[in-house]
Amino acid sequence: MTYGELDQLAINTIRILAVDATSAANSGHPGAPMGMAPFSHVLFNKFMKFNPKNPSWANRDRFVLSNGHGCMLQYALLHLFGYDLTIDDLKTFRKLGSKTPGHPESTDTPGVEVTTGPLGQGFSNAVGLAIAQAHTAAVFNKPGYDLVDNYTYLYFGDGCAMEGISSEAASTAGHLRLGNLIAIYDDNHISIDGDTNCAFTEDVLKRFEAYGWHTLHVKDGDHDLEGIEKAIAEAKTVTDKPSVIKLTTTIGFGSKLEGTGGVHGNPLKADDAKNVKVKFGFDPEKSFDVPSRVYEAYGETASKGAAAEQEWKQLFAKYKGEYPKEAEDFSRRLDGRLPEGWEKHLPTYKSTDAAVASRKLSETVLTKLYPIIPELIGGSADLTGSNLTRAKEAIDFQPPSTKLGDYAGRYIRYGVREHAMAGIMNGLAAYGTIIPYGGTFLNFVSYAAGSVRLSALSHVRCIHVATHDSIGLGEDGPTHQPIETLAHFRALPNCMVWRPADGNEVSAAYYVALTSKQTPSIIALSRQNLPQLENSTIERAIKGGYVAVEAENADITLISTGSEVGICVDAVKYLKDNHNLVARVVSLPCWEVFDTQDREYRLSVIPDGIPVLSVEVMSTLGWEKYSHEQFGLNRFGASGPYKQVYEKFEFTPAGISKRAVATVGFWKEVKPIRSPINKAFIQLI
Amino acid sequence: MTYGELDQLAINTIRILAVDATSAANSGHPGAPMGMAPFSHVLFNKFMKFNPKNPSWANRDRFVLSNGHGCMLQYALLHLFGYDLTIDDLKTFRKLGSKTPGHPESTDTPGVEVTTGPLGQGFSNAVGLAIAQAHTAAVFNKPGYDLVDNYTYLYFGDGCAMEGISSEAASTAGHLRLGNLIAIYDDNHISIDGDTNCAFTEDVLKRFEAYGWHTLHVKDGDHDLEGIEKAIAEAKTVTDKPSVIKLTTTIGFGSKLEGTGGVHGNPLKADDAKNVKVKFGFDPEKSFDVPSRVYEAYGETASKGAAAEQEWKQLFAKYKGEYPKEAEDFSRRLDGRLPEGWEKHLPTYKSTDAAVASRKLSETVLTKLYPIIPELIGGSADLTGSNLTRAKEAIDFQPPSTKLGDYAGRYIRYGVREHAMAGIMNGLAAYGTIIPYGGTFLNFVSYAAGSVRLSALSHVRCIHVATHDSIGLGEDGPTHQPIETLAHFRALPNCMVWRPADGNEVSAAYYVALTSKQTPSIIALSRQNLPQLENSTIERAIKGGYVAVEAENADITLISTGSEVGICVDAVKYLKDNHNLVARVVSLPCWEVFDTQDREYRLSVIPDGIPVLSVEVMSTLGWEKYSHEQFGLNRFGASGPYKQVYEKFEFTPAGISKRAVATVGFWKEVKPIRSPINKAFIQLI
Ligand SMILES: [Ca+2]
């Protein structure tokens, strides 16, 4: 295949759109788009399978720009191919309310698969997308029906390569032998601090070889279109390993400052922008000026993509005739519908049932749902036996050659890689046929904070099974005992933090997590046994908060979560017996869900007239929102048997009662005592 | 060198102490100590330089157990060599209040250099310790005076090797050519999920070669003491690269379950414990039974270490004679004393001074202090030009061969490696001669959460320069705009979160950060310009909170931080002009410091009688602690020019005033209106 003048024109059009958009915004990153334009031209026109008129076609190739600051590259491509992104959208790059924000957001722009920008995230998302493809193919493809055979193409730069999360994800991809993943490393020798020689001198390809990847090098990524095409073609032939193509490019190609840090994160100077246009044969006085021939050529590629989807639809129709059950399941998953009646399989408990650790209760839920919800794909960051995340009959997701499982397997061994696990889960969820959950200790969800944040921002349904959720883990000590973790994620918008107190609450947490298609969840679970509460039901708990112990003419409300709710229940008796005080208890397993209930309900749970004391064995930060006084742990924990640790910090009926007495006394003189539910104004949403 | 029966006895003693302590605790990890005992015996007796009677000898070799769950190995060694850790301390392993917690904590146990357990952390700490050695040697060593020539020895396991932070740190160490760092990879093929084949099949040594490390392999780490000795000796001869020794061992060596996951995280069964003792020639009925010959042998090594320190002291005395200035500086740093009068160099501002971005004000502080505090070692995770963390005259810390700097340089190019940067800073601080600071965007301090947590837990003075601290960063958009970050770290115990509003507050933040020897700080700084406040002084701001605008008979207190304080000041006029309401303004740059002020002062800042409205352009979580009503951003931000983004979310004098009016109206009927400073009881500390 030879390339001609039209190819060069198209490549330069992409470059100039990046120059114009960053100039118009007076902000942004022109350098990477200018360097990566040649590769992108070849990849999108010769290899990638996509239909701009239907960005959600199930078998489309996935494209991930992990170096998301180069998003004008992606926006330019999406525009030229005819996605719903106009030239005016490019003109409003980085402007308020535009479809072209400063970094790619899957919720804002058609054709953007995952939200990237925070470096390394896209890398792990791409691994997730590739796992999802391999799994979906293994489950649904049939002889003669390659229903799912898409590739995932991933761009990453030096910044992504330096981030730990991409090391974790790359090692995982190598282990899993994901032949459907092709990564392109933009080797432009520049990061924000200047030449990568100042901090990044490792041999990147050798590192990827060590992970088990197939490696290639295109030495002249600026000009060698044939070499690029050959490399992609070769990568596609290697089906038992992921491939990485090191693409040596000149950042800001065409600019007076090409090859320097000067073109990385700032628009070109006005005279340089003109210089680039002249150099590329464009009118220096015009902006956003796309040659019609380029639109036509890219339109042809788009038409081929539309035709490919048509063909695929016919294949699917035939498949539906032959495999109606599978076809229905495939469609159901893509629609995000759960199997009819699945919720009837959630376990329920009576207060006479035995005390059980909530991590164990979670295992029961997962085991019950395993045969019912086939799109539920689990895993753990090397803590399977502690997180209890694996249904007994589960098969591991493994390359068949390992003899440890196969690609139809539904349990992923993430290794000790919390951050990549969460990033991979985001990719799994973005693929469309999978609901991922993954386990680690609550304390180590913090390692994954970068990815959890992007789950929330990009509205994907991931479930974090976060066990060993407090000082209740005991002997492992303060290095493993979360204090700040719940406050952290409660402050994160669009992320549900659950801390269930018993079996029904665990079922409720999963019910809401699974039915919230746009929101990730963190379910904090105890290591230690917890009693089943008298008043708990799934129906009550799915409101996020409810009255666990009601009392007439109460003096105080105790409000609590998880393992401390049972202790509060015991404190009710202690308070009556020792202080003649009447207490009621509220269980508040999920703040975010409780906040969405109507005011009347919330006030019935946390009523006016009596003070509220919160009880949770970690940071009190934020509990003022629901209580007048707070009992918590604003310090690190201690290593020892958990009951002794609880005693030490006075999380006992006596310790709670002491503070309840102080609370009642302290609030006597205030009239009226208003429930903290009452606020002067409503926050912006 | 040949090894005999006494060596084997010592090795087995270590193993059996690990068995006994985990059995007594009924909890813990015997496997790694049993596997790593032979190597440790050789390393500590033949190579390591340490004096158990003075664990803080400046030139001691540093030992870091990154696989901290194997801490009984370290505790056993410390005990046998005569550190202040008795056999009774071993008997109380993992018990409440003991000196032997479930994971090694530098604050609890003499001889433990850094707090480890969360996997990968120790790896990055060791890189920090090695950088610190190289730097300290380059600054203080003189011809004939190798004052500082210690090595750092690092153990890490499969779990650490999988964590992204260790990849980041290893790549950094390779780039920096840290020949003083010798890492031992415990290749025992087991992690919690079982055989590492299930998730971790990369070629670890090849990966380290790619990073630029010297690699070695000891194939029989269970028996080959000569091979171990040879490998360590060889590693020491390679002075221009860090070395990694892959040590193939049998986890739980001697147990019936040796080589399996069964000995990783659980004590041996009683009969197996006996079996091990019999196998090793110990009395199966006795526990914690150390042969006196082992004490004697280890005591001899300890004596040699004491003698070595004596010799070093003489060297230092001579050095002091010849280089009195350097000697005094060296001692001063080790004592943690800052140079006399340093604080006079902190810049101060008048309200008539120009508006300046607080990241720029931070640069001014760092530039002023650069020549005054030589132990201040800076850096950035590839955002130098954005974080403004580099004093203009700074020299980079680089291997001289790069010609980009030298080891005496004081500016570290961390690359895009936030997590490793924070972990390395913990190691730098732990070395004793350095105060580290490092920059990234506030949003990406979250990537480093695991290490920041350990700074706080282990009481080290690290300063995180966290710029671009809100939606005020503008165009980069929601992927880069922190919402939950301040709440997260405010909830973290022993971590100061500063968000200064102007120049004097920036100086105050640095003043407190630098003088708080036991506490890390995060200083959140704006991208955009901020006016200098009327009432701000360093003296006021170091109290963590003060009255920025006072008013008699005020109707409301507005309480705020950073960039919003200036807007609140403007809102005072707006409220007067448009609503005839009198407002006062409180600036609260650091909650943690404000909380340590006496009650009277805090009540003078946030007085009884009028309602308080908080204003901060991120999550309101926790602000209820200081205010009756909260104005914040409990959603993600937006990409656009920052002034428009502020307008969109109504963080303007008009937007604040609207909410202030609602607040005053809403609280009219409550009597008395109590300051939120008043609490019914005091939290446990
Ligand atoms: Ca949340």
Ligand SMILES: [Ca+2]
């Ligand atoms: Ca804090």
